Amino acid sequence: MHLSRLFQRSVHMFGDRPALALGSAAALSYAELDLRVRALARWLREDLKLEPGDRVTLAMKNCTEYAEALLAIWHARLCAVPVNNKLHPIEIAYVLENSGSRVCLSHGELHESLCATVKLIPGLQLVDVCGESWRSALAGPAMAVDPVRDGDDEVAWLFYTSGTTGRPKGVMLSHANLAMMALNFSADVLAIDEDDVLLHVAPMSHGGGIYSIPYFLRGGLQVVAPSGGLDEPELFGLLNHYRRASLFAAPTIVGRMVQHAKTLQLAARNECCPGLRCILTGGAPFYVEDIKAAVACFGPRIAQVYGQGETPMTISAIGADHIAAAVTTGDDEMLASVGYPQTTVDIDILDGDGQPVPPGATGEVTVRSPTVMLGYWDNPKATAQTLPNGALRTGDVGLVDARGLLHLKDRSKDVIISGGTNIYPREVEEVLLRHLAVEEVSVIGVPDTEWGESVTAFVVRHADASVDEAALNALCIASIARFKRPKHYVFVPQLPKNPTGKVLKDVLRETFAAIALPTHAQ
Known part of the structure; x- marks a missing residue:
């Protein structure tokens, strides 16, 4: 299942079919x-x-050269190390040194900013994919086709975690891991064929790039947005140009698409993006009210995936038909879940001693699957901690309900313990988002001398909307146990996020410590 062999299979099957395009330009x-x-x-x-x-x-940034480079790296039996182009050169330097990279491919302003950094790393070559050496390479002879039959366990994708709890760790994903991810995608997320199109607006260094694999395997077309990222008018134009087009998008991107669609003031929801087949959402919590808004805007074309870098895009999924039906029937329990385990995935919910909890009880989500990473690069201690007996400890707290749906509560480090009782931030966030004036919210625990921790909500209001603590408290008291309601509200213009859209709760804790709000009674 080496990816270069699988790509060659597609070349034989779909040789004349379009494979890669920039925007609406003619495809290769x-x-x-x-x-x-x-x-x-x-x-x-x-x-x-x-x-x-x-x-x-x-x-x-996203570009057609990115897709070409990935395939070339795998054909040459090398290992791709993707990094987010929004990282600081110092952060990229850590990845370059830790991975022992021999070559760094870049372009534009980032290439210029990396020049000084690369000079300090012995043996590293910096290549501009818009430069002469790249163009000369494309004009040169081609490597022979020699299908790889013994490289399933070679490291194909060395992905560095976001590092919110320390230095990033390099996740080693093999060709077999990624090929199995692609099979899970087709079985559980979206069945595709050579008429399907994948639009790249989310970073190709993350889920968007990984989802290129099932499309290449099935002869689909990949289209890179000319802007290299999210530009709503550009994206909606592409969704008018192409048919059966899907895209991977974090919930924040979906929210921006919904807002842009509203500005168009079209009579029917399918008029704004007639070529849209599915929005594949993941990478951060997708709240119930946001799901309903997306379905109301785009129809039954929203799917959700839960995965981690350590088991790429592959733990659970809930398809567009299930989500649309749940919205229609008012099945908020399904909408609040992250779906069913994907085909090759076995999920266990374990307590602090590593023992299975009773059905419906909360514990740490652990995963066994052929998609689970080989381990962390040059970090056997972290590998042993995260993969005891081969099972992936996700660090996520969740439960499996009577229907087999997986519900995530929070990251284990984000669970709030107040008065000896566990409070899951997502449960509080879901309630607060029901208020029409609330655009975004993130809930954290802060030190409390009496209760250990107290619940604190950082709230972003919609433009020109007004809401106060009393209204939000009333909403919480009417919806959840009184002890779960926030004791502090901090109204902010925006939430701090990493490049993939995840809220940086550590930054919120630092912000709260700096403003030193008084502690209220429980």
């Missing part, structure tokens, strides 16, 4: 893309003198 066919990929693979191995297993870092 699979046969044309194959020639470029093999030319780049030869250049990497022969001109840049890379050996099998060497790491190549991709530090760039």
Whole structure:
């Protein structure tokens, strides 16, 4: 299941079909893309003198070169190291050094900012994918087709975690891991064929790039937005140009799409994006009210995926039909879940001693699947802690209900313990988001001399909307146990987030400590 062999299979099956395009421009066919990929693979191995297993870092915005580079790296039996292009050069330098990368591919302003950094790392070559060496490589001879039959366990994708709890760790994902992810995608998320299109607006260094694999395997077309990211008018234009087009989008992107659709003031919801087949959502909590708003706007075309870097995009899923039916019937319990375990996934809910909890009880979500990582790069201690007996300890707190749906409560480190009782921030966040004036909210626990921790809500109001603590308290008291309601409210213009849209709760804790609000009685 080496990805280069699987791509060659697609070249034979779909040679004349469109494979890769920039915006609405003419697409490269699979046969044309194959020639470029093999030319780049030869250049990497022969001109840049890379050996099998060497790491190549991709530090760039979304572009067609990104897709070409990934395939070339795998054809040359090298390892891709994707980094978010919004990281600081110092942060990228850590990844370059820790991974021992031999080459860093980049372009534009980021390439310029990395020049000084790369000079301090011995043996590292910085290549501009818009430069002469890249163009010369594409014009050169192509590496022969020699299908790999013994490389399933080679590391294909070395993904560095966001590092919100310390230095990022390199997640080692094999070709077999990623191929099995693609099969799960087709079985549980979206069945695709050669008529399907994947639009890249989310970073290709994360879920968007990983989802390129099932599309290449099934002969689909990938389209990179010319802006290299999210531009709502551009995206909606592409969704008018293409048919059967889907995209991976964090909940924040979905929210922006909904708001943009509202500005168009179209009579029917399907008029705003006639070519849209599905929005594949994941990477951060997707709240019930936001799901309902997305379905109301785009119809039965919203799917949700739960996964981690350590088991890429593959733990559970809930398809667009299930979500649409749940909205229609008022099944908020299903909407509040992250769906059913994907086909190759076994989920256990364990207590603090590593023992299974009773059905419906809360504990740590653990996963067994052929999609689970090989381990952390050069970090056997962290690997042993995270993969005891081969099962992935996700660090997420959740439960499996009577229907088999997985419900996430929170990251284990974010659970609030107040007066000896566990309070899950997401439960409080879901309630607060029901208020029409609340656009976003994030709940944390802060030190409390009497109760240990007290619940604190950071609230972003909708533009020109007004809401006060009393109204939010009344909503909470009417919906959840009194002890779960926030004791502090902090109204902010926006929530701090990392490049993938996850709220940085550590930053919120620091913010709260700085403003030193008084503690209220429980």
